[in-house]
Amino acid sequence: MLVQDVSRGSWNRVTEDVHHALNGEAAAKLRTLVPRQVRREAGSFFTSGGVRQSFEDLLSSHIDSSERLWFWDPTCGAGDLLLAATAHLPLGQSPAETLSLWGRRLRGQDLDDSFVGAARMRLLLTVLQRHRLEDSWAPLTERQQRNSFRHIQVGDGLEALHEAASSKRFYGHLLLNPPYGARTVGRECAWASGKTSQAAIFSSTAIDALKAGGRVVAILPDVLRSGSRYNAWRRRFEAHATVEEIAPYGLFDNHTDVDVFLISAKRKKGGHAGSVQWWPPRLANETSIGDLFHVRVGSVVDNRDPHTGIESPYLTARDLPADGEMPLPARTREFNGAKVTPPFVAIRRTSRPGQGAKGSFRGAGVLVVGNEAVAVDNHLIVASPKDGTIDKCRELIKVLGSQSSAQWLDERIRCRHLTVRVVKELPWPLEDGLF
Template identity: 60%
Template sequence: MGAVSYDTYVRQLRLLATEASRGRWERIADDVHAALNGQAASMLRTLVPRQVRRDTGSFFTTGAVREAFEQLLLPIGVQPDTRTYWDPTCGAGDLLLAAAARLPLGATPARTLTDWSRRLRGHDLQEPYIAAARMRLLLALLERHRQAGSDAPIAPARVAGAFPLLQLGNGLQELQSRGTSARFRGHILLNPPYGMAEVAPSCRWSSGSTSLAATFTAAAAAALRGGGRLTAVLPDVLRSGSRYRAWREELAGLLTVGQIKPHGMFDIHTDVDVFLLSAVRRHRGHSGEVSWWSEPQAATGRTLEDLFDIRVGPVVDNRDPRTGPQVPYLTARDLPAEGEMGLPERVRNFPKRLIAPPFVVMRRTSRPGQGSKGGSRGAGVLVVGDEPVAVDNHLIVASPKSAGIDRCRELLKVLERPETAKWLDERIRCRHLTVTAIRALPWGPEDEPR
């Protein structure tokens, strides 16, 4: 059983659309409201197995994230009359529904359908999702006409053939073909798959296995004609992760970025933090520096990098040989939530670099809002002792450049501040803290601590 099981819901949508097109609203008004507001995503979780959803990247944009997306779209009446919207991974059409709410109505539902069918296009690899998107857009059109008092019927043939520019197809290939031929003049809407795939050898900003969301977004930016718009929901690792620095530079070379809005979790069912991007394809030139995150600095301008050497622990336990001297071995599982500890009891043979106490360690795996074992995000643990330690690569190590244990205790106070956790959540919402982010962490006012 795969995405084809979603056909069960598509049949319900077709029945609703048929009834609505005949003006029979007294029995279906509540059902239509549900179909346009979250039900498609709920039925996806009910009908399509979780593994199939993951394999196909099927996570529909609904609830708070859709509302945030809608706020980035141009207000009604602002967009040009020639505006067209294209969602290359349209699913059941949630982003296209957000765009359709910005489109004007014609004198009759039939005339609006003719107009919207030219303006709205989409692609998806799953035929049931395309069918659902067509019917939901038709329901949205009919509902708006009903509220406007112009709910004339639509012929059955028009219902069956609604929105022909929503087509079964590979959206990434469609974007890439536009990037090398006739570019798209309009507005690309994007909530791409978040999985990983190999990029082409010709890719300028990455190699090997890379986020599909990054590949789709770069292709979308390249596919736009000058003045075209891009609005996207993307995993936060693209905004804040060190690995995607070159991707961010690639986009800065193509787009004038209007807004970058960290959002938090995609939804309660999808444990991925996302951000929203709004940008315009430039006609020529480079936009210069893009502020992908805010980095408020302390009054002194000092950061942790000024006072500490920051690095990832050097031990990759499942890869490094167990040779050389036997030494204390520090792992994330042996840490308290915060505070101080002596040398770890765990030992390991390790022939490479050891780190001499005192030093402070932070867990790399870190959920926004709260850290491991109930501590605050970025909470540190001071390690003291008289032997060098092998430190696991799931930990970030801060070794003081001067002042020894006193400087380390000052760092613990900095990491305990609510302002520090807030800064980290704004700077990086993906699941791993990075050395780059920790190095840039503001130290604090000159007198707190000294």
């Protein structure tokens, strides 16, 4: 076994193996053993590569040696975030002394006992590797190895956070890369209902579990930062924590189709909301699309709304070209709800950061012209000019089809659906010559 070889001092033949064990091997094995769909449904991803380095950088920039250097990861997996934290822990005079020191300061839970075993092994390897680099290596007995890091345990991290919140709160650094899947919440959750991101639940409970002055450093899905559905989560978070830094990151890794951001925040004493810049602020006197257009989501929910009423042209995302202009759609539908009178601009709600549909820029719009009201599917966002002119719609098409607008959208929202609020906030260029 690798740990036993290193504990005996057999470094020459396993140095490379130790490096791999501490830098990405756990994540690679997870991808090999667990199908991607299963990992996605569970929302479980190991923190390796670039996102781990960004986490280490964020943690380092908001840590003070005068603070209580205790670290807790309630969803520790194979221990990547705890490994990042060990860079801030001092070494003892020997590996045995360091095990005792670190063992008191590191805490973690995971539901999978194999992950917990991997986390302990990797932390033990880190201790031995650092002592080797400091020329203070000494062998460890099998008993010392077995008894190392006993506070890294099999257990329900969310339950542990709830227990801490209701009793003696944790004062130290809470490290989080929680599950990203959804679960149903009940009446006990004041800021959400129905299916809600587990990451939102974990991070909100983590703030409750901290004493004033304790810090949470987390990797969270970007929908929490930028999605309209999580307005209440953001308000609650900023009411109880002073946000030190928010850093949008992008895709978690090349194997995980989830955009994330990193956040560092300190628990504060009071419960008063502060001022948090979750995204780039709107400049004073800046004109935006919402100043010039009525923006809303299409009214038709096709699989739910009955086919009754007047038959009308029916616009869906699949019938929309990449950009440009189109006449009234050929598809029709009976619909009694609100319709949209041309001219208007239709924008796909579903969009991926960095690209749009059919080769267009993200957020690209299509001008719809005609003389009949249109029933619009709810997978589309509609912008109707306040001045009622087709010229204003054509100006909007140019704004939405620009590189600067695509870049702004990627910085503002990295989840998979554009929102009415985001489209309204998109800046309207004022420089000469744009049109």
